Amino acid sequence: MHASIFDPAGGGALGPAWGHRGDWPHDPSTGPEIMDDDAAARAKAARESCPFLTAKQTAFHLGIARSTLKAMRLAGKGPRCRRHGRTWRYHIDDIEAWSAANARGGDHG
Template sequence: MNNENERAARAKKGSPFLNRALEKMRTAGSGPRFRKHGRYVRYHIDDLDEWSLRYGKGATTDARESGAGRG
């Protein structure tokens, strides 16, 4: 559990790009599962991991060829 907390703390310090990308995907309906807490949108790290494992690709051509990446 402590390892999970450390990982979440590191993720929280992440780039604003992540937030903007997730917002765009959420609006399009293609991003990971999210939760609304009042006006705040939150992503559980387990949901991000699950989504990433399901839709992550090794190369940009992988997503275009398979049509995957849209959640």
């Protein structure tokens, strides 16, 4: 199995340090620019290895619950996805495009 970009601790699908249900690591000493750099690095690594993410990985990447991602898919409001066998997969470029298109407020330039 390939090392996952979403598993920095090496302890499973999301690693023990990340918590359950796509919890984002909340470190008050980490500013938003560091989190943006981290997200960009994860997206770049995903594109270079396997650009198709599972629903669990996609929910983690977006910082939402997997059930929320599923509800958005069923309503046709989430990121573009496709079925690979029995699982839904999300391309990292589609995730990033959807996220950018749904940005609101502040300076997102």
